[in-house]
Structures are given as C-alpha cells and as structure tokens.
Amino acid sequence: MQAAPVASSLTPFELHLHAEGTHHESYRMLGAHPVREGAVKGVRFAVWAPNAEAITVIGDFNRWNRASHPMQHRDSGVWELFIPALGPGTHYKYCVRSRTGEVQEKADPYAFFSEAPPRTASIVWELTNHTWGDQAWMDARAQHNLLREPVSVYEVHLESWMRHPSHESLSYRELADRLVTYVRDLGYTHLELLPIMEHPFSGSWGYQVTGYYAPTSRFGTPDDFRYFVDQCHQAGLGVILDWVPGHFPRDAHGLWRFDGTALYEHEDPRQGEHREWGTLIFNYGRNEVRNFLLSNALYWLREFHIDGLRVDAVASMLYLDYAREQGEWIPNRFGGRENLEAIDFLKRFNELAHQEPGAITIAEESTAWPGVSRPVYTGGLRFTLKWNMGWMHDMFQYFAKD
Numbered sequence: 001m002q003a004a005p006v007a008s009s010l011t012p013f014e015l016h017l018h019a020e021g022t023h024h025e026s027y028r029m030l031g032a033h034p035v036r037e038g039a040v041k042g043v044r045f046a047v048w049a050p051n052a053e054a055i056t057v058i059g060d061f062n063r064w065n066r067a068s069h070p071m072q073h074r075d076s077g078v079w080e081l082f083i084p085a086l087g088p089g090t091h092y093k094y095c096v097r098s099r100t101g102e103v104q105e106k107a108d109p110y111a112f113f114s115e116a117p118p119r120t121a122s123i124v125w126e127l128t129n130h131t132w133g134d135q136a137w138m139d140a141r142a143q144h145n146l147l148r149e150p151v152s153v154y155e156v157h158l159e160s161w162m163r164h165p166s167h168e169s170l171s172y173r174e175l176a177d178r179l180v181t182y183v184r185d186l187g188y189t190h191l192e193l194l195p196i197m198e199h200p201f202s203g204s205w206g207y208q209v210t211g212y213y214a215p216t217s218r219f220g221t222p223d224d225f226r227y228f229v230d231q232c233h234q235a236g237l238g239v240i241l242d243w244v245p246g247h248f249p250r251d252a253h254g255l256w257r258f259d260g261t262a263l264y265e266h267e268d269p270r271q272g273e274h275r276e277w278g279t280l281i282f283n284y285g286r287n288e289v290r291n292f293l294l295s296n297a298l299y300w301l302r303e304f305h306i307d308g309l310r311v312d313a314v315a316s317m318l319y320l321d322y323a324r325e326q327g328e329w330i331p332n333r334f335g336g337r338e339n340l341e342a343i344d345f346l347k348r349f350n351e352l353a354h355q356e357p358g359a360i361t362i363a364e365e366s367t368a369w370p371g372v373s374r375p376v377y378t379g380g381l382r383f384t385l386k387w388n389m390g391w392m393h394d395m396f397q398y399f400a401k402d
Contacts, residue, residue: 008035008036008037008042008044008082009044009080009082010029010046010074010078010080012075014029015074015075015076015078016075016076018030018048018076018078018287018288018291019075019076019077019287019288020287021287021288021290021291022291023291023295024291024294024295024298024352025295025298025299025302026110026291026292026295027110027112027127027213027295027296027299027303028127029046030046030047030048030078030109030110031045031046031047031108031109031110031111031112031213032044032045032090032092032108032110032111032112032122032124032125033127034086034087034088034124034126035082037082037084040084040085041084041085041087042082042083042084042085042086042087043082043083043086043087043090043124044080044081044082045057045071045080045081045082045083045092045094045108046078046079046080046081047071047078047079047094047108047109047110048076048077048078048079048109048263048288049077049079049094049096049258049259049263050076050077050259050263051077051098051099051259051260051261051263052079052096052097052098052099052259052260053097053098053099053101054070054071054097055070055071055079055094055095055096055097056068056069056070056071056094056095057069057071057081057083057092057093057094057095058092058093058094058095058105059090059091059092059093059121060090060091060092061083061086061090061092064093066095066103069081069083071094077288086124087124088123088124088125088126089123089124089125090123090124091115091121091122091123092108092121092122092123092124093105093106093107093108093120093121093122093253094106094107094108096258096259096260097260098259098260098261099260100260102260104252104257104260105253106253106254106258107120107121107122107210107211107253107254108122109212109213109255109258109264109292110213111123111125111211111213111214112125112126112127112213112214112222113125113214113215113217113221113222114198114210114211114214114216114217115217116217116218117198117199117200117201117202117218118200120200120210120251120253122211122214123217125221125222127303128222128223128226128303129223130223130226130227130230132226132230132305133230133234134229134230134233134234134305137233137234137236138233138305138357138358141238141307141357141358142357142358143358144358146358146360146384147384147385149189150189151189151190152187152188152189152190153188153189153190153191153192153240154183154186154188154190154191154192155192155194156179156183156191156192156193156194157193157194157205157206158170158175158179158193158194158196158218158219159202159218159219161175161179162178162179169218169219170219171219171220171224172215172219172220172224172225172227172228173220173224173227173228175219175228176227176228176230176231176232177231179191180228180231180232180235180237181235183237184235184236184237188237189236189237189238190237190238190239190240190307190308191232191237191238191239191240192239192240192241192242192310193239193240193241193242194206194207194242195207195209195241195242195243195244195312196215196216196219196225196241197209197211197212197213197214197215197216197244198210198211198214198215198216198217199211199216199249200249200251201249202218204249206242206244207242207244207312208244208247208248208249208251208277208279209244209248209249210248210249210251210253210254210255212292212293212296213296213299215304225304226304226305229304229305229306230305233305238307238308239305239306239307239308240306240307240308240309240310240360240362241300241306241308241309241310242309242310242312243296243297243300243309243310243311243312244312244313245282245293245296245297245311245312245317245345245349246281246282246311246312246313246314246316246317247274247277247279247280247281247282247313247316248264248265248279248280248282249278249279249280250278250279250280255280256280262283264280264282264283264289264292265280265281265282265283266280266281266283268330270324270328270329270330271283271320271329271330274316274322274323275323276323281316283341284317284339284341284342284344284345285341290345290348293345293349294345294348294349294352297309297349297352297353298352298353298356301353301356301359302356306359307358307359307360308359308360308361308362308384309353309359309360309361309362310361310362310364310387311346311349311361311362311363311364311383312364313364314346314363314364314365314369314372315365315366315367315369317339317342317345317346318338318339318342318343318346318365318367318369319337319338319339319367320332320337320338320339321337343381346381346383347376347381347382349361350376350381350382350383351376351382354382354384360384360385361382361383361384361385362383362384362385362386362387363381363383363385363386363387364387364389365383365386365387365388365389366388366389366390369381372386373385373386
C-alpha cells in the first residue's frame, strides 16, 4: 500500500492523536521526512520535547550551527520546522535547550537511519524505496496458523555470525546471500535476529537500543535490510526480530532526559532504573511514550514485512520489584508488585500486532506469570508464544547428565 504524500506541516488532528496515544503510525508524523511545499522540495523535521525551552536543527547543511535553524513550538509539546533544499542523506541532530539552561545534542528518536557507530548523527531517509517481491509469502502467511505447523528457529547475532578476512562485517546484501542460503539448507523455518535497531555498543548484542526506528547502519541502509527480509521470504524463511521495549541506555545522544527532564523514563529511579543493566525503564503510563513504542512495533511489521516480534525481558516489565530489594521499588495503586501500566501496554501491543495478517509475538518471560499467551478478554497478555527461559536451562542441565 502506497502511503499518502507527507505534508510540510503537521495537522491539529495529528497532534491530537499523538497526545492521546492513538497515532499508531506516528513515525509518519514525527522525525525527518522529505516533502514538497508548493514547488519547493525540502525536509520536515518534527520532534516531541514538551519541556524544552528551545530546539534547533543542526547538521552538515549548516555546519552544525546551533542558532541558524530554530524550530517552531506546536501544540502538545511537538516542535516542527520545514527546511528547503534538503533531502535524503542529510546528517542532523536536534540541539535541545532545557528550561534550566542545559544544552544537549540529541539524535532523532524517530530517525529511519543513523551514522555508523561510534558516530551518532541521524540521517534523513525516505520511508521506503524498496520494491517488494514477497507477495506470495505474505499472502500465504496470512492463511497459516503457526501453532499448528512445524517451527524451527535459527537465532543469530548478525555481527558475530561471519566476517570478511579483513574482520569487517558482512553487509545486509551479503547476508541475504550467505546466511539465508545456509539457514534454508539446514531446514529451519524461521530466522530470528538479535536486535538490529541502532545501538552504540556492539557488546550489548543490540539490547541497548538508541535508534528504535533505524536498522543498524553497521551492515547497510534501511533498504538494504528490506532486501535482506525480502530474500528470506523468497527463500521460504520467516523473519523474527528481537524487540526491546523494556529499557533503554543512558547514552547522551539518546532518549535519556531528552528535553532536560525524564521524558521517556520515570523521574524516580525506583520506577525508572534497572541498576543491574545500567539502563532506564520506559514510562508506560505516558500516552506519547506508549505511542512511540506501539508505532515502533507496527513499523517493523508493516514497513519491513517482519513476521514476528520476540519481546525481550518481559518479566522485567511485569514486576515493579524486578531485581530490586525491599525499599527499592514503589508498589502499584493497589499495593501490589505488578506494573499495571506495562501490563496494559503489552496487551495493547499484542492486540495491534495480531491485526497484521499472520504476524506473531513471542514473550521472553522467565517467571510463572499466568496467561502469557491467553487472549486479553480472558485476562491474558495475548502473546502467540512464550519463550520459556526456565525450560531451556532445565533442559541444558538434563542433557549434561549421564
């Protein structure tokens, strides 16, 4: 389905839906979008930062000048600016000045493409220029019931799987040739990728995400990754992505205190911090944060034809006292340890994801939480499957015995 052209200015209705938390394609609204205003081509930039005092767009086009391109403050904490004569490939960031005078240079939370680490700038990119060749796969997927079919999953970290003799990583297009052929010939039905969303530290295996909408540029462009998925489907392989809505890192260019306040995370560390991981917890009770994550899930399913999302660390989302001692967490409004906002978020995520024909969701959930894969209307979370970590460790222990 071809999307409607992006307008050069956001509408009041778009802003309303975003504030309400019901704009489930907010990636078409926020971020950097090549557009046309009359006869003039350019890029519309939009970012949510309700507590900022001022924001400017900086980049290679203005020599990273913090004063030359101030953004306009719109309703609901969104800032916007149309800059003519820019297009795909432009490197940029937002220079955010808080109400206390602090100045930060932030990557775009909705950027579709980023510089290769250790560089951190966002890059303007068209939503898609890829012509898909997997329609037969998508049509067949919509008719299949994965719970009634044989499934075998090959889990892989792309950066570790194979390298050139020079130790450089294979590109998405090279992986589409070598990895896809290898996994198909072994007889697997699905390929599961450890997180490929942009992340600064390779040692995290992708689990500390800074660019939720950007396939990592370590292996190529977003359209190169679309080509990889396309080739998987044409070879008869489903693609599952590890997805990390449970926490995010403290990198200065990322989501951490984006507008000088705890915007995506909780202010109180008893609610907003995973000390053992050194990461921060999303504030699932905030409409715009839920909107960011729900839109992100649908983005991968719709714009990249991903077949399933395996949600990382679900247990850390469900329990307020996860990895915490007494006094290090705040009970919910009923006095319990369940994270009610996270539970509602997961239910809504699964309801939306299962509206995509044939798409599946998998919970990496290591406790005895009831109803992980039961329908929402019976009190469950509505995941398609549970990735049972306890069972895996028990089986390893069993296999180790004589």
